[in-house]
């Protein structure tokens with residue numbers, strides 16, 4: 001997405017295709033509040049202050065396994081630093097579906113550990129009827145997380161809710177989360193529910 005106009009256009013397009021605001025937010029990697037703003041103020045935006053959010057397009061990395069590998073190596077390096085600082089270990093890398101999984105897979109390979117996949121609640125929520133009391137799921141096609149020492153990998157932090165939920169689900173499975181690694185942190189956090197966060201890039205707002 002090159003600029004605000006293409007973002008507004010894309011939002012309107014997705015809305016016209018029948019997506020609800022939560023689904024559009026997921027598609028564009030922005031908050032639901034931003035989608036509301038884009039839909040309601042997009043056409044008459046002169047003089048109107050937008051919400052403090054940014055849309056992240058990392059497809060230049062995502063579409064190339066070579067670039068993904070380089071980025072995963074850099075992320076692994078940061079995760080290793082974090083684990084060393086807390087003197088903790090890792091048995092399983094947990095990738096957050098969908099976009100966190102390719103990265104997590106390569107980080108798991110770099111670390112020489114198993115890969116688990118967690119599908120958060122909101123992914124299931126978007127397919128259901130608006131009921132949000134569903135729990136996320138760990139896929140049985142990948143590693144078991146019960147009692148494991150875990151590192152979570154995802155692409156982007158916006159509100160941090162997805163990672164909060166993943167840490168809590170891991171706790172419920174008797175697993176401990178020793179580090180979180182992401183490409184981009186839009187919130188600028190050092191930790192999420194007590195777990196240290198390593199991000200390759202952080203958004204820092206200056207105005």
Ligand SMILES: O=P(O)(O)OC[C@H]1O[C@H](OP(=O)(O)OP(=O)(O)O)[C@H](O)[C@@H]1O
Pocket residue numbers: 025026027028029096097098099100122123154155156157158159160161162163
């Ligand atoms: O910090 P939060 O506000 O919870 O948002 C961050 C999450 O949102 C995006 O996933 P999305 O639901 O868009 O699905 P995707 O992985 O399929 O892109 C992103 O991949 C993170 O998992």
